[in-house]
Structure formats: structure tokens, C-alpha cells
Amino acid sequence: MKCIVKKSLGALSALLLIAGTAGCGEKIELEESYDLYNTTKQFEIQVEKKEGESETKKEKEQESISFFGEQLCVGGNENTTDAAVTEALSYAAGLFDLSDHEILYSRNIHEQVYPASTTKILTAYVALKYGDLEAKTTVSENALILEEGSTVSGLSPGDSITLEQLLYGLILCSGNDAANVIAEMISGNTEEFAKLMNQEARALGATKSNFRNAHGLPDEQHYTSVYDLYLIFQAALKEEGFRKLIETKEYTAEFTNSQGEPVTKQWETTNLYLRGEKEIPEGVHVIGGKTGTTNDAGSCLVLYSENQSSKPYISIVMKANNKDELYQQMTELLKKTWN
Secondary structure (H helix, E strand, O other), rough: OHHHOOOOOOHHHHHHHOEEOOOEEEEEOOOOOHHHHHHHHOOOOOOOOOOOOOOHHHHHHHHOOOOOOOOOOOOOOOOOOOOOOOOOEEEEEEEOOOOOOEEEEEOOOOOOOOHHHHHHHHHHHHHHHHHHOOOOOOOHHHEEEEEEOOOOOOOOOOEEEEEEHHHHHHHOOOHHHHHHHHHHHOOOHHHHHHHHHHHHHHHHOOOOOOOOOOOOOOOOOOOOOHHHHHHHHHHHOOOHHHHHHHHOEEEEEEEEOOOOOEEEEEEOOOOOOOOOOOOOOOOEEEEEEEEEEOOOOEEEEEEEEEEEOOOOOEEEEEEOOOOHHHHHHHHHHHHOOOO
């Protein structure tokens, strides 16, 4: 499946106008529409020039013209599976060729799934977009209220820590405490941050998702799809610093506690490929990604890799039965990138 054909803004506007009315001007609410005006600005969709405009303005408006779907892999609801990939190992999976804009494997990629800690990809994306890596914040007691047994990075109330350090705690050891601290740092509280997450997700076209928190702990109204995770992940990869986060194997964070005393934390990635605990197929360079696991979500992995020709791919497996089967299917997908 290849990328959609470019359309002019005029055609797109006409299509939205037709889709938004019925009968004698009766208005229809489009639940999965995106904000045309925001998207036009964000993705620099070309607009028609008015007669008489200065050449300088015309030239400026024509710079870096791109369309919403021009650089995306776009496909329908049909599954495009492969006998070499064992379907029974997970509920949904996808393999996306970022250079040719093709979907090489798809199974239930538009179906609703729980994201677990793959949620933190969007959390990091929003933090990198709106935050200052060098800015410091003080950890609140409220940010550390989490479910018993929750994965944490070991923060304590009163710790003074930078956003950059929090992001390593978020991505490497999947700290749910780090997620809440980031949410408070960016938006003041976790509820407002979730609203910002949804705003950004919809701007990226991820209309099958709804996020209720920054960490991915279970919530019936917190869900996504394989395709939406692809949209979010590929956007995050364009943010400066994100690739460095996901490819890091170990990180040492040094900050101060509420008494001003030095604190040192060692965080290690949860990615078993990077840890050397799962074998990477020959000819494939696994750069990094994000894991996720809960009872309802199963075992999940969103991965960025390159083949021997340095072609980039995003591969996603959601709701695998366990970690072994998760990495078995991911390895089968990675083998499809050989050329």
C-alpha cells in the first residue's frame, strides 16, 4: 500500500464542505476530522496566490511545500499478511517502509488496542515539542501517586530534576513517575497534559486514539491503534533529541533531593534487542523504540530500524501473548526488511 496522491487545498476544502453538509444544509459532525486550519499551517499545505501579491510573498509561501499524506504510508482496513510472519503471536502488527512510503505488513492496524507504555512515545513527543530540556522542576507528591507495582524511575517528592533527565527515565526504564512529573511540568497537571496529548495526536491524523494519561496505565478510555502509533512515532523521530533517547542503552541521572543532597540513578533500557537479550537479524540495525506491557495490552513494542542499505522502517507489534512471542514476531517482521 502506497501513499495517497497529493490534492490541492481547494479540492480538499470542497471535499470537506461536501462531507460536512447533508440534505438542505443540515450540518454533520465529523468525529474523526482534523482541524484544516491547524493542519494547513503545521504541514505547510500550499495555498493559491492572489493576483497582485508581491513576488517576495509568493516565494515565501512556496517554500517547503508538502501535503498531509505525502510522506506517509497509507492503507485501508484490509490485512496484508505474510506466511513468514506468525499471526497467532499477537493481535495486531504492522511494518512501515519510511523511504518508499509503503505498508509491507498489516494485521488489524486500525483496530483499537491498549497502548500500555508505548503511550510514552507521545508523552516524549509533546515534551520535546513544548518543553526546554535544560529546565528544572520539583517532583510533587501528587505525581508519585501510582498503582501498586507500577514501573518507576525512583523519584521522590522534592527532587529537583531536568526535563532531559526525566525523558531518559521515561523512555529507558519506562518510569510512570517520570511521565507524571513531565505532565505537570509541561501543562501544570496530568489532566491538562492528556488534553494536549490528544490535540497533538489528532493533528498528526491519529484519530483512532484517545489518551487519558501520560504513562499508559490501564484505563478503558485510553486506547490507540497500530497505525496511529506509526503516525505518532514517525513524527517523534523528527523531533530533535528523540532518536538519541530511544537508542540509549544506559543512562546515569544526577540531580538533588529535597534536602539539596546529590542523588544518582542508573536507568537501563527495557528494549531486549538493545540489552543483547534477543538476537537481532543479520543485516538489520535496531536503533530503538518503546516497549509496553499490561494485562489488558499484552506485550507491545514499537521499533525503529534500518536494513543493510540504511533504509528506515517502523515495525509495531501490539498485544502479543508474552515477551518471547513479541520478539519472535518482531524478528520475523525485521527479516522482511532485507534487500
